[in-house]
Amino acid sequence: MKSVLGATMASGLAHSAEPGGRKLGWALVGLGNLSTHQIAPALLKTKHARLAAVVTGTPEKGVAWRGKYGLTAEQIYDYGNFDKIANDPAVDVVCVVLPNSMHHEFTIRAAKAGKHVYCEKPMAVSAKECREMIVACEAAKVKLGVAYRCQFEPHHKEAMRFSREKVFGDLRHIDAGFGFKSGDPKQWRLRAALAGGGALMDVGIYALQACRYLTGEEPAEITAVETKIDKVKFAEVDETIQWAMKFPSGKTANCLTTYSFNGCNHFTAFCEKGRFGLNQAYGYGGQSGWTSDEKIPLEHPHTDHFAEQMDIFSQAILQQRNFGPSGHEGLKDLLVIEAIYRSIKTGKAQAVEAI
Amino acid sequence: MKSVLGATMASGLAHSAEPGGRKLGWALVGLGNLSTHQIAPALLKTKHARLAAVVTGTPEKGVAWRGKYGLTAEQIYDYGNFDKIANDPAVDVVCVVLPNSMHHEFTIRAAKAGKHVYCEKPMAVSAKECREMIVACEAAKVKLGVAYRCQFEPHHKEAMRFSREKVFGDLRHIDAGFGFKSGDPKQWRLRAALAGGGALMDVGIYALQACRYLTGEEPAEITAVETKIDKVKFAEVDETIQWAMKFPSGKTANCLTTYSFNGCNHFTAFCEKGRFGLNQAYGYGGQSGWTSDEKIPLEHPHTDHFAEQMDIFSQAILQQRNFGPSGHEGLKDLLVIEAIYRSIKTGKAQAVEAI
Numbered sequence: 001m002k003s004v005l006g007a008t009m010a011s012g013l014a015h016s017a018e019p020g021g022r023k024l025g026w027a028l029v030g031l032g033n034l035s036t037h038q039i040a041p042a043l044l045k046t047k048h049a050r051l052a053a054v055v056t057g058t059p060e061k062g063v064a065w066r067g068k069y070g071l072t073a074e075q076i077y078d079y080g081n082f083d084k085i086a087n088d089p090a091v092d093v094v095c096v097v098l099p100n101s102m103h104h105e106f107t108i109r110a111a112k113a114g115k116h117v118y119c120e121k122p123m124a125v126s127a128k129e130c131r132e133m134i135v136a137c138e139a140a141k142v143k144l145g146v147a148y149r150c151q152f153e154p155h156h157k158e159a160m161r162f163s164r165e166k167v168f169g170d171l172r173h174i175d176a177g178f179g180f181k182s183g184d185p186k187q188w189r190l191r192a193a194l195a196g197g198g199a200l201m202d203v204g205i206y207a208l209q210a211c212r213y214l215t216g217e218e219p220a221e222i223t224a225v226e227t228k229i230d231k232v233k234f235a236e237v238d239e240t241i242q243w244a245m246k247f248p249s250g251k252t253a254n255c256l257t258t259y260s261f262n263g264c265n266h267f268t269a270f271c272e273k274g275r276f277g278l279n280q281a282y283g284y285g286g287q288s289g290w291t292s293d294e295k296i297p298l299e300h301p302h303t304d305h306f307a308e309q310m311d312i313f314s315q316a317i318l319q320q321r322n323f324g325p326s327g328h329e330g331l332k333d334l335l336v337i338e339a340i341y342r343s344i345k346t347g348k349a350q351a352v353e354a355i
Numbered sequence: 356m357k358s359v360l361g362a363t364m365a366s367g368l369a370h371s372a373e374p375g376g377r378k379l380g381w382a383l384v385g386l387g388n389l390s391t392h393q394i395a396p397a398l399l400k401t402k403h404a405r406l407a408a409v410v411t412g413t414p415e416k417g418v419a420w421r422g423k424y425g426l427t428a429e430q431i432y433d434y435g436n437f438d439k440i441a442n443d444p445a446v447d448v449v450c451v452v453l454p455n456s457m458h459h460e461f462t463i464r465a466a467k468a469g470k471h472v473y474c475e476k477p478m479a480v481s482a483k484e485c486r487e488m489i490v491a492c493e494a495a496k497v498k499l500g501v502a503y504r505c506q507f508e509p510h511h512k513e514a515m516r517f518s519r520e521k522v523f524g525d526l527r528h529i530d531a532g533f534g535f536k537s538g539d540p541k542q543w544r545l546r547a548a549l550a551g552g553g554a555l556m557d558v559g560i561y562a563l564q565a566c567r568y569l570t571g572e573e574p575a576e577i578t579a580v581e582t583k584i585d586k587v588k589f590a591e592v593d594e595t596i597q598w599a600m601k602f603p604s605g606k607t608a609n610c611l612t613t614y615s616f617n618g619c620n621h622f623t624a625f626c627e628k629g630r631f632g633l634n635q636a637y638g639y640g641g642q643s644g645w646t647s648d649e650k651i652p653l654e655h656p657h658t659d660h661f662a663e664q665m666d667i668f669s670q671a672i673l674q675q676r677n678f679g680p681s682g683h684e685g686l687k688d689l690l691v692i693e694a695i696y697r698s699i700k701t702g703k704a705q706a707v708e709a710i
Contacts, residue, residue, distance in 0.1 A: 172616045175530040175609065175623070223580050223597075225704060229605040242578075242599040242607050250584040252597055254530065254609035261527045263647070264625045268530070272616045292618070347703050349580060 024314040025052025025090040027115070029082070029106050030098035031061045034120070038284060039097060040069065042306035048314035052090045055082050082106070086113035092317065093118055095147075095310075099194040100201060104129040111140040118145045118313050122205055123330025125196025127338055127353065130331035137327060145313045145323050146330035148209055152308045154300035155278055155287040156210070159269065162276055163214045167296060169273030172251055174214055176207035176267035178282050179240070179258030185233050198237030200340060204257025205333055206282040210267045211245060211253040212332070219245035219253070219336055222350050224343040229260060243340050331355060379669040380407025380445040382470070384437070384461050385453040386416045389475070393639060394452060395424065397661035403669035407445045410437050410461075437461070441468035447672065448473055450502075450665075454549040455556060459484040466495040473500045473668050477560055478685025480551025482693055482708065485686035492682060500668045500678050501685035503564055507663045509655035510633055510642040511565070514624065517631055518569045522651060524628030527606055529569055531562035531622035533637050534595070534613030540588050553592030555695060559612025560688055561637040565622045566600060566608040567687070574600035574608070574691055577705050579698040584615060598695050686710060 026049050028035045035054075043051045054065050055077040062076035077085055085091055094110035096103050096119040104124045110117045117137060123146045124130045137144035150156045163171045179199055188194040189202055212218065224243035228234055240258040247253070256264055268277035274292040281287060284305055289298030316323035332355060339350040381404050383390045390409075398406045409420050410432040417431035432440055440446050449465035451458050451474040459479045465472045472492060478501050479485045492499035505511045518526045534554055543549040544557055567573065579598035583589055595613040602608070611619055623632035629647040636642060639660055644653030671678035687710055694705040 170616075173532070173611055173613070173619060175532070175611075177528070177530070177625070181627075221580070223578055223599070225576065225578050225599055225601060227601055227605050227607055240605075240607060242601075242609055244578070244580055244597040244599060244609070246580060246582055246597075250582050250595075250615075252582055252595060252611065254597055254599070254611060256528055256530075256607065256609060258528070260605075261525075261625070261627045263627070263630055264528060266623075268621075268623075270532070270611075270616070270619045272536075272618070275618055349702050 022318075023048055023050040024092040024317060025050060026093045026095050026118075026310065027053035027055060027077070027085060027091045028095050028097055029055040029110075030096070030102075031056045031058070031065065032097065035097045038306050039095065039310075040065075042304050042310060045304055045307040046311050046314070048318060049093070049310045052092070053077060053085065053088060055079065055085075083109055083113055085110070085115065091115060093313065096120060099188045100196045101125050101194050104133055107133045107144065108136040111136040111142050111144075114140060114142065116143045116145075116313075116317055118147060118310070119330070120147045121330065121333075122196070122201045122337070123327065123334060125201070127331055127334040130327060130334050134327040134331065143313070143317055143323050144327040145316075146325045146327065147309060148325040148329065149305035149309045150206060150209065150282060151213065151325055152312055153287065153305055154303060155289045155298060156213070158298055158300065159267075159276060159278065159289070160213055162291075162298075163269065163271075164216065166271075168269075168271035168276060168292070171215060171269050171271045173270040174211050174251075174253040174267055175255075175270075176210050176253060177256035177264040178203040178206045179256065179261065179264045181262045182233070182259035190233065190237055192236035195237055197337070197341070198234060198239060199257040199259040200238050200241050200337060202259075203282070204241060204255065205337065207255045207257060207267065208333055208336055210281065211255065214267070214269055215247050215249075215251045215253070217247040217249060217251065218332060219352055220248050221246040222336065222339040222343050222352060224340040226344045234259065241340065241344065243343070245336075328355065377673075378403055378405040379447040379672060380405060381448045381450050381473075381665065382408035382410060382432070382440060382446045383450050383452055384410040384465075385451070385457075386411045386413070386420065387452065390452045393661050394450065394665075397659050397665060400659055400662040401666050401669070403673060404448070404665045407447075408432060408440065408443060410434065410440075438464055438468055440465070440470065446470060448668065451475060454543045455551045456480050456549050459488055462488045462499065463491040466491040466497050466499070469495060469497065471498040471500075471668075471672055473502060473665070474685065475502045476685065476688075477551070477556045477692070478682065478689060480556070482686055482689040485682060485689050489682040489686065498668070498672055498678050499682040500671075501680045501682065502664060503680040503684065504660035504664045505561065505564065505637060506568065506680055507667055508642065508660055509658060510644045510653060511568070513644070513653055513655065514622075514631060514633065515568055517646075517653075518624065518626075519571065521626075523624075523626035523631060523647070526570060526624050526626045528625040529566050529606075529608040529622055530610075530625075531565050531608060532611035532619040533558040533561045534611065534616065534619045536617045537588070537614035545588065545592055547591035550592055552692070552696070553589060553594060554612040554614040555593050555596050555692060557614075558637070559596060559610065560692065562610045562612060562622065563688055563691055565636065566610065569622070569624055570602050570604075570606045570608070572602040572604060572606065573687060574707055575603050576601040577691065577694040577698050577707060579695040581699045589614065596695065596699065598698070600691075683710065
């Protein structure tokens with residue numbers, strides 16, 4: 001296991017003598033849609049990150065990626081030989097883009113290989129797993145970031161500022177929701193063993209995140225109910241969940257997540273002197289903001305969310321700064337998600353377990 | 356007790372020989388803000404209704420109203436001699452604009468006096484009271500209407516059509532809320548004995564109504580939580596309530612009501628192919644509609660909600676047609692409201708009692 005500085009320097013020496021000036025090498029673990037269509041293309045735009053390796057269980061994908069991204073045979077790992085990545089100084093960061101239930105294993109293996117870890121959301125399928133991942137990364141002295149791309153997106157950042165600086169007065173209530181109509185019934189997202197949960201784990205987490213970073217508080221009490229219309233397709237995971245959150249200050253939030261229909265993708269923040277919100281709030285394709293005061297717009301140019309977050313994580317490593325959202329942020333969401341599932345199971349309001 | 360026809364003809368003869376052509380006489384019971392600033396001025400605009408009497412416990416108000424509306428001394432009743440209104444053929448309709456806990460008594464007394472009843476919302480403070488009011492009006496063969504003015508408002512009617520005709524596809528979820536910052540701590544609305552409840556009874560009922568008439572369904576299951584910040588001011592009644600509703604078809608709704616802050620006054624309907632909603636949804640001052648398709652606007656001229664509903668109730672009497680929203684509509688809301696309070700009290704999801 002290497003120190004943060006050690007890891008940086010070891011690979012840094014292979015590429016550049018100027019700390020902060022070089023691009024960190026990222027290894028993508030899992031070559032599904034997100035890696036293929038978002039993350040790898042974004043790595044062609046990043047200033048501080050570049051694709052240095054891929055890890056896949058499908059040899060044909062490795063061949064295709066070698067051709068497309070100019071990788072060598074040695075830069076293609078599989079899940080069996082993944083741990084050899086410890087010996088590749090060109091890899092600084094392991095980016096975990098696997099089904100949710102595999103985040104825990106590969107984050108810990110990456111940490112043991114001395115690599116920083118950038119993990120897709122949800123961080124894991126339980127708070128217990130999150131805690132083990134945090135401990136492993138701390139022990140290995142590597143950074144652990146969770147891919148909450150909206151936290152770096154200009155509309156969301158501006159909305160956080162509106163709340164923090166009370167631009168529309170005190171924020172009092174949030175309506176938030178994210179859902180879409182789930183397609184292929186054979187996809188891993190519908191298998192509990194791989195996904196750990198359904199719409200809530202996959203997209204509801206964005207609405208939860210928004211409520212947490214807009215209020216600046218951790219929810220104190222959760223009440224949740226589930227609706228399941230298609231009991232075959234969603235036999236293993238949640239289809240639609242409504243949940244209410246009460247925050248310590250008295251702020252409140254009502255949330256929805258669904259795999260059952262398109263078009264719910266928003267937050268609305270009700271403040272004492274006005275309102276603001278986003279539509280298409282959580283997608284990659286560009287946010288649409290509004291406020292109750294036309295003199296205070298919520299409009300920004302579209303950014304590449306993936307390039308942005310990878311550059312910021314890379315810079316934090318290069319500059320030896322703390323990075324957030326860290327593993328603790330991922331853990332906090334899992335603690336709320338577990339309270340939501342407990343509330344559904346028990347039919348009662350649930351406190352959120354302390355971090 | 357008179358039949359509907361008898362009542363119409365008895366008073367009709369006093370004013371006009373043409374059924375349907377004359378204005379019905381309305382007696383306002385309770386001369387608070389709503390009667391003073393909304394209902395009485397609206398009765399100067401109505402085509403089928405006119406002010407025929409007032410009932411007040413404050414003699415000075417009687418004097419002032421005589422001067423302002425040209426009423427005679429005989430047209431000013433008090434709560435003690437109210438039942439003599441049975442002998443006034445100029446009064447066709449008794450409009451109950453009293454504190455909530457008095458709706459039951461005065462609706463039943465009005466019915467016994469042979470007068471049709473138009474009752475402010477909430478219809479009463481319990482479902483039991485609503486049932487007794489319905490029975491009394493049926494026994495007296497008088498009509499009982501509940502003042503759900505939004506049901507006649509063009510934006511709301513258009514929104515109902517959007518849902519019913521699936522203009523944006525199937526409606527799947529609603530976010531709705533209505534609240535305001537409650538003022539005078541001495542007002543009757545904060546006294547449980549008079550109001551029967553707080554924000555939920557007073558304004559949350561509008562959001563509940565919207566969810567019921569937009570879905571066209573009765574909620575099957577309710578989950579609710581309460582937040583109370585000012586435990587002195589709101590010692591007797593609810594300050595803020597969040598509630599979730601599950602409808603039989605699988606539709607869902609998340610609602611908020613509050614006496615704690617201004618600006619939450621909306622519904623948003625999420626449909627499978629688009630969205631629509633209203634801001635300033637429930638106020639008298641004009642609605643602000645929007646949809647996700649600029650080619651299908653939700654815009655209408657402002658109407659006088661009070662004049663509109665009184666004319667429609669009057670026409671139903673004159674033309675001997677059924678009127679809705681009737682007492683059954685008021686009862687249905689109270690059944691949901693009782694489930695909301697039960698859910699808060701028990702901390703568990705509650706079924707809504709059958710009508």
